[in-house]
Amino acid sequence: MSDSSTLTMTHKTGAYEIRVGQNLLDSVAGLLSSIGASGPIGIISNATVNELYGGSIREALSQAAFVTRTILIPEGEEYKTLASAEQVMSALIAQGMERSGTILTLGGGVVTDLGGFVASILYRGVKLVHIPTTLLSMVDAAVGGKTGVNHSSGKNLIGSFYQPDLVVMDVKTLETMQPRDRISGYAEMLKMGVIRDTSYLEFLVDHMDECLAAESTDILIQAIARSCELKAEVVEADEKEADLRRILNFGHTLGHAIESTLGYGVVRHGEAVILGMYGAGWLSNQVGDLSLEDWDKLSAMLRRIPLEFPQKSLNPEAIELATRLDKKVANSQLNFVLLHHLGEAYMQTGIPAVMIKLAVDAIRTAWEGRE
Ligand SMILES: NC(=O)c1ccc[n+]([C@@H]2O[C@H](COP(=O)([O-])OP(=O)(O)OC[C@H]3O[C@@H](n4cnc5c(N)ncnc54)[C@H](O)[C@@H]3O)[C@@H](O)[C@H]2O)c1
Structure with a gap:
């Protein structure tokens, strides 16, 4: 290699x-x-x-x-x-x-x-x-x-x-780097796999330890290079975020809302994105067409990542409100990136507030009691 x-x-x-x-x-x-x-x-x-x-x-x-x-x-x-x-x-x-x-x-x-x-x-x-x-x-x-x-x-x-x-x-x-910052970067690589490439996703899950370890290895080089390649494909097709590029925001609508409600010093960007991906995956299964099999795979891989911050303070009402202030609200419509299946994402509008709050509840349930 x-x-x-x-x-x-x-x-x-x-x-x-x-x-x-x-x-x-x-x-x-x-x-x-x-x-x-x-x-x-x-x-x-x-x-x-x-x-x-x-x-x-x-x-x-x-x-x-x-x-x-x-x-x-x-x-x-x-x-x-x-x-x-x-x-x-x-x-x-x-x-x-x-x-x-x-x-x-x-x-x-x-x-x-x-x-x-x-x-x-x-x-x-x-x-x-x-x-x-x-x-x-x-x-x-x-x-x-x-x-x-x-x-x-x-x-x-x-x-x-x-x-x-x-x-x-x-x-x-x-x-x-600090270990928590490393997890933050790993989350963004994982996102690229979830929305664009399932074999890359499997590679990242198989090599999570190498990606999170302090040593720089060839595996890490390979993981970074593939993530950049996938991002390049999307950006080259839509440099100024008119359409396709918006799928890069998978996990970010809830992620940004979690970041802003918990406070930027409390949670790293990528840590919030991990929880946001969990919520978006849950919504994809509940209001979209993500199969239970794919949802089980996604939720299991996200829950394996060693996150350290007080997830219990997540507040569904405050987070739902914050999603409405997010920059992806266009013409009063909140855009969510959801998954048809692992490897394929799409934009969805009109998700009811109650489902967003339930997605935050699902995140809380998944992480509460974890070390
Ligand atoms: N332009 C984009 O497309 C885009 C995409 C994602 C994120 N961002 C932005 O990136 C920022 C977050 O970046 P970040 O996570 O790198 O955070 P950061 O730049 O705040 O760096 C995190 C910490 O790591 C330290 N640091 C940096 N390199 C280090 C190293 N090699 N060894 C030890 N410490 C090191 C920094 O001093 C800092 O304290 C946010 O402002 C976000 O908005 C931009």
Whole structure:
């Protein structure tokens, strides 16, 4: 089995490579040269990730005669704001960032979302390279071209579609991640299998331990690469989320509602998505045509994932209300992604509030009393 993988993501105006492998940070200077980067490199990161990986990247770049500027954003989702983006741009401009320069994001989804947004508007757009360092940012945030920041009224309300020129995923960086963040990324890979590819889903279930372990293995490379490939197929067909791309929100309608009612610090995004997938699967069986056999398989695999947070505080009324505030409410219709069967998802509107509350009850029943 290969210890690295290169995928090509095509989009309306071109294509870019996604490299997945071990020790790729060592080759970052060559990879930047391969996309024609020549001006200053503005590295956007946070203190934790910069401390771990920033030094070696800067050294490799300076040996190849690249000039770098490093701008750190404070750690946490609450700093993924327009104000932070403005501060980053002010610092880059003050430090001589040029139109010919390249933004290099180094971090999790908060950094890749904010850095990608900055790259899309600074000087009306500069080259962009993502180096995602969490599993979730590798399989989701850094692939597909959505960038953005939060607004006081909701998450990701301000942003742009802006494709990177290159994405470098060094699985070695995942070895320093927190276990709960790893579960969050695993959830997004599982989602891709549930909505698009049952053999991949089985692969992920068979290799859950390797995907959640601290060691970076070839299995993990394979799992990440396939998840990106599946996301690429969907995004290439519907870059700006007019239709097909919305199936990527499977588990996210309830997931976002659970996140917002429990509080963003209490539950990780992917943890909430696991519960949201459970609720959406339950609804697919109750109001849609998902067979009992597929529902049993899905519920068993989701319940095997070791989640740690106070699920008992899930409140069906509050969560149902929060789904109605979700951004997927269009023309007063709440869109839910449901499953015809494992591997095939579709959009469904008009699910009654009472069924949504019952879905939350089903989640509570499934998780209550579990360690
Ligand atoms: N653009 C998209 O399509 C898209 C898709 C999914 C999620 N997102 C966004 O991604 C964000 C969540 O991303 P996340 O889960 O990566 O969270 P995150 O960026 O907050 O990172 C989680 C934590 O891990 C730390 N960290 C990062 N890499 C590390 C490493 N290698 N070792 C040790 N610690 C490390 C970070 O400092 C942070 O404390 C959200 O803002 C979400 O909206 C965007």
